[in-house]
Amino acid sequence: MVDILHDVQALEHSIAHFLSTLVNLEQLDAFSAEDKFSLLVTHTLAHTSMIQLHRSFASDDAVSFEKCSRAARSCIIIIKQMADQDFAFLDPIIGVSFVYLSKRFFNISSRKPCWSIVGDFLIQEMDSIESTWPFMDTGDVRNDLGTVFYALTCLGPRFPLVGEYEVFANPYFTHRIAQLRTSLDSENA
Helix, strand or coil: CHHHHHHHHHHHHHHHHHHHHCCCHHHHHHCCHHHHHHHHHHHHHHHHHHHHHHHHHHCCCHHHHHHHHHHHHHHHHHHHCCCHHHHHHCCCHHHHCCCCCCHHHHCCCCCCCHHHHHHHHHHHHHHHHHCCCCCCCCHHHHHHHHHHHHHHHHHCCCCCCCCHHHHHHCHHHHHHHHHHHHHHHHHHC
8 A cells, every 4th residue: 555655656756846847827829739739638638547546545545535636627727718619729638538447446447528527527616515504505516517517518519429429328417417407507597
């Protein structure tokens, strides 16, 4: 177990170091469109890697949970910086990239688009918040989940595997999206 924790920490350090070498997202407008989209994809892959690395520990470890949460919020910031027309120019890896976890670490492999990984964690976060007492506001998490859902829907026409199929392939994701829509509809009524 100690070897696994050491390996996880080493990989986390590598991801964090890699992220620190990337161009800050606020500077994207200074780059060509092609470079901008490459940087968006690179940032997204790095942050979803951090989620994948810590997700299995997040339910029992507050530090891992916080690292997943920060990485998910970083992906939300990336999505929010995109205009509707930007989705057509993204590299397909953002939608259909298969993120494989080392069988040595977790004895599982995960094949999900990056933004589905973010959505899955946000659902886990919302479940965690909703199970606390006293009740906490889940509005921010629900808004972030709506942002991910919107991004996956926007990718659908260009990458059919990511569109509604991917969003609705996970029954729990479907159930939570239906709850989100119902609660948003009741708040807007």
